[in-house]
Amino acid sequence: MESKEFGIPVRVYIEDTDAGGIVFYANYLKYFERARTELIRSLGYSLRSSLNNGLSYVVHSIELKYHMPALLDDEIQVSARLSKLGKTYMIFDQQAHRGSSLLVSAKVKIACVSYPGLKPRALDSELGSRLKQYLQE
Amino acid sequence: MESKEFGIPVRVYIEDTDAGGIVFYANYLKYFERARTELIRSLGYSLRSSLNNGLSYVVHSIELKYHMPALLDDEIQVSARLSKLGKTYMIFDQQAHRGSSLLVSAKVKIACVSYPGLKPRALDSELGSRLKQYLQE
Amino acid sequence: MESKEFGIPVRVYIEDTDAGGIVFYANYLKYFERARTELIRSLGYSLRSSLNNGLSYVVHSIELKYHMPALLDDEIQVSARLSKLGKTYMIFDQQAHRGSSLLVSAKVKIACVSYPGLKPRALDSELGSRLKQYLQE
Amino acid sequence: MESKEFGIPVRVYIEDTDAGGIVFYANYLKYFERARTELIRSLGYSLRSSLNNGLSYVVHSIELKYHMPALLDDEIQVSARLSKLGKTYMIFDQQAHRGSSLLVSAKVKIACVSYPGLKPRALDSELGSRLKQYLQE
Numbered sequence: 001m002e003s004k005e006f007g008i009p010v011r012v013y014i015e016d017t018d019a020g021g022i023v024f025y026a027n028y029l030k031y032f033e034r035a036r037t038e039l040i041r042s043l044g045y046s047l048r049s050s051l052n053n054g055l056s057y058v059v060h061s062i063e064l065k066y067h068m069p070a071l072l073d074d075e076i077q078v079s080a081r082l083s084k085l086g087k088t089y090m091i092f093d094q095q096a097h098r099g100s101s102l103l104v105s106a107k108v109k110i111a112c113v114s115y116p117g118l119k120p121r122a123l124d125s126e127l128g129s130r131l132k133q134y135l136q137e
Numbered sequence: 138m139e140s141k142e143f144g145i146p147v148r149v150y151i152e153d154t155d156a157g158g159i160v161f162y163a164n165y166l167k168y169f170e171r172a173r174t175e176l177i178r179s180l181g182y183s184l185r186s187s188l189n190n191g192l193s194y195v196v197h198s199i200e201l202k203y204h205m206p207a208l209l210d211d212e213i214q215v216s217a218r219l220s221k222l223g224k225t226y227m228i229f230d231q232q233a234h235r236g237s238s239l240l241v242s243a244k245v246k247i248a249c250v251s252y253p254g255l256k257p258r259a260l261d262s263e264l265g266s267r268l269k270q271y272l273q274e
Numbered sequence: 275m276e277s278k279e280f281g282i283p284v285r286v287y288i289e290d291t292d293a294g295g296i297v298f299y300a301n302y303l304k305y306f307e308r309a310r311t312e313l314i315r316s317l318g319y320s321l322r323s324s325l326n327n328g329l330s331y332v333v334h335s336i337e338l339k340y341h342m343p344a345l346l347d348d349e350i351q352v353s354a355r356l357s358k359l360g361k362t363y364m365i366f367d368q369q370a371h372r373g374s375s376l377l378v379s380a381k382v383k384i385a386c387v388s389y390p391g392l393k394p395r396a397l398d399s400e401l402g403s404r405l406k407q408y409l410q411e
Numbered sequence: 412m413e414s415k416e417f418g419i420p421v422r423v424y425i426e427d428t429d430a431g432g433i434v435f436y437a438n439y440l441k442y443f444e445r446a447r448t449e450l451i452r453s454l455g456y457s458l459r460s461s462l463n464n465g466l467s468y469v470v471h472s473i474e475l476k477y478h479m480p481a482l483l484d485d486e487i488q489v490s491a492r493l494s495k496l497g498k499t500y501m502i503f504d505q506q507a508h509r510g511s512s513l514l515v516s517a518k519v520k521i522a523c524v525s526y527p528g529l530k531p532r533a534l535d536s537e538l539g540s541r542l543k544q545y546l547q548e
Contacts, residue, residue: 013311014322015304015435019185019428019483025196026166026426030289033163037287048156048288048346058206059162064199068255072322072430118205150448151459152298152441156291156346163289167426174424185425185483209293209459293459299470300440307437322430333436336475342529343469392479 002093003082003135006039010096012074022069028104029062032094035080036108043130055124056115060089063107070096070103085131088112088120139230140219140272143176147233149211159206165241166199169231172217173245180267192261193252197226200244207233207240222268225249225257276367277356277409280313284370286348296343302378303336306368309354310382317404329398330389334363337381344370344377359405362386362394413504414493414546417450421507423485433480439515440473443505446491447519454541466535467526471500474518481507481514496542499523499531 010031018024040047047057070076077097084091089111096103112123122128147168155161177184184194207213214234221228226248233240249260259265284305292298314321321331344350351371358365363385370377386397396402421442429435451458458468481487488508495502500522507514523534533539 011308013304013308014429014431015307015437017430018425019430019432020193020195020425021430021432024426025199026163026170029163029166030287033289034285034287046347056157058157059203061203062162062199062201064201066196066198069195073320148445150441150445151292151294152300152444154293155288156293156295157288158293158295161289167424170426171422171424183484210457294467294469299473300437300444303437303440330431332431332480333477335477336436336473338473338475340470340472 003131004137005079005081006035006042007077007079008035008038010034010076010078012070012072012076014072017072020069022071023074025064025066025104028064028066028096028106031076031078031096032080032092032106032108035078035094036092036110039080039082040127043134045127045130047127053124054115055121056113056118057110058113058118060109060111062109065105066103067105068098068101068103070098074098076103082131082135083107085128085135087122090123090131140268141274142216142218143172143179144214144216145172145175147171147213147215149207149209149213151209154209157206159208160211162201162203165201165203165233165243168213168215168233169217169229169243169245172215172231173229173247176217176219177264180271182264182267184264190261191252192258193250193255194247195250195255197246197248199246202242203240204242205235205238205240207235211235213240219268219272220244222265222272224259227260227268278411279353279355280309280316281351281353282309282312284308284350284352286344286346286350288346291346294343296345297348299338299340302338302340302370302380305350305352305370306354306366306380306382309352309368310366310384313354313356314401317408319401319404321401327398328389329395330387330392331384332387332392334383334385336383339379340377341379342372342375342377344372348372350377356405356409357381359402359409361396364397364405414542415548416490416492417446417453418488418490419446419449421445421487421489423481423483423487425483428483431480433482434485436475436477439475439477439507439517442487442489442507443491443503443517443519446489446505447503447521450491450493451538454545456538456541458538464535465526466532467524467529468521469524469529471520471522473520476516477514478516479509479512479514481509485509487514493542493546494518496539496546498533501534501542
């Protein structure tokens with residue numbers, strides 16, 4: 001079961017580009033995080049608030065494929081889809097498009113860990129139930 | 138056949154960190170690129186110089202695994218090992234360590250493409266022969 | 275004579291913060307550039323398009339004052355006001371606010387130069403006339 | 412009374428550049444911070460360690476002038492000179508050079524504040540005495 005897709009528009013500014021005249025490839029990780037953050041925010045939850053509960057959500061692993069470059073002044077669409085919800089982790093499939101052209105695709109695994117300590121922990125129960133409901137919408 | 142490992146020290150500055158008090162995970166891509174760049178530079182070659190020959194070297198895909206976070210003021214070791222040399226691409230295995238602790242590992246595929254046009258092309262012959270020799274050292 | 279103020283909202287993401295738990299101070303320069311870019315875009319002009327005319331618009335000097343920090347997840351307002359239009363330069367007064375609290379203020383001088391060569395040049399006449407009209411609105 | 416000059420070499424990587432083919436102007440703030448951090452470190456002190464004492468060192472204001480751009484692969488020299496030591500602040504004069512060419516100059520005021528609370532406070536006495544001695548060397 002997969003969630004529906006959540007997307008945000010991202011404008012490319014000079015800060016995002018490199019001397020090759022294109023978006024610096026590491027910056028797509030920023031775009032993808034913005035989309036995940038807004039998806040979670042749209043559910044009325046903030047990942048950071050859980051630091052107070054002794055939990056932290058950290059990037060566990062990422063797979064990235066670069067298909068075409070984005071350019072200065074482009075307005076691109078950046079999406080996040082919750083593709084797997086585990087007891088201690090979330091996996092997001094993410095893409096950046098310019099119009100119908102796929103620019104970059106990624107799979108990002110976010111793990112819930114104790115903070116400090118960084119041992120695997122079950123997702124905050126409120127987050128878990130909101131995500132479960134989101135998957136079923 | 139794999140190349141020997143090439144490494145550089147990297148100091149963590151405040152610019153590299155995030156509000157979680159650790160190195161922002163996207164920034165390891167910068168560290169890894171610095172190590173690849175210095176490896177290539179140590180062979181007397183600059184990837185960027187080949188733009189003049191109508192070739193460009195672009196990141197094709199990346200796999201990243203995060204094991205432990207680096208902290209402000211840490212001095213870490215960032216390595217690059219040429220693990221595969223294709224006709225049109227290079228694959229690097231890369232790691233970041235603090236002392237003997239593995240922090241982050243990555244596999245980065247760099248493709249040679251025409252510029253502009255971005256079609257796959259054989260590596261510049263001078264680069265190819267230097268890398269082949271490097272693999273055999 | 276000063277222009278009216280132009281503003282954009284900016285959301286603070288984890289990418290913008292540092293280990294002090296606040297927005298890394300250099301990142302306000304990115305926010306201010308986004309606001310200037312959108313101001314110019316709202317006039318139907320793109321600074322970058324003029325590279326083709328042998329002109330480039332470069333940052334000549336900046337004065338920054340930091341009053342209060344922005345925090346993760348804040349939505350702040352970033353403004354730009356054209357405070358002086360010279361023959362070869364523009365000066366912008368810029369501010370970042372959270373609600374009614376002033377966070378950062380800046381004065382940014384953008385110079386028009388030949389490209390390449392980087393000698394002072396008169397602003398592109400179309401840009402100059404659009405800015406003059408903007409000042410009078 | 413001014414301190415002697417402290418300098419570090421900085422290599423320009425692709426991460427530092429923008430689509431104009433030059434170092435993105437905000438990134439000089441990172442270079443300048445690296446130089447200040449290493450100056451303080453050379454005195455056996457770490458600004459961050461004082462967070463434990465309820466003090467924080469924050470950027471109060473910056474003046475920047477851009478003279479010439481740095482380019483990809485450049486090795487530049489970045490310097491910091493303590494030009495004024497106040498009871499609650501430090502002022503640094505900083506420069507970036509490529510060979511004998513001045514690229515960027517800056518004046519950076521760092522204030523000591525309570526943490527949290529952000530009210531002006533006297534510099535940590537150990538830091539103050541080390542800086543006073545440094546000024547006299």
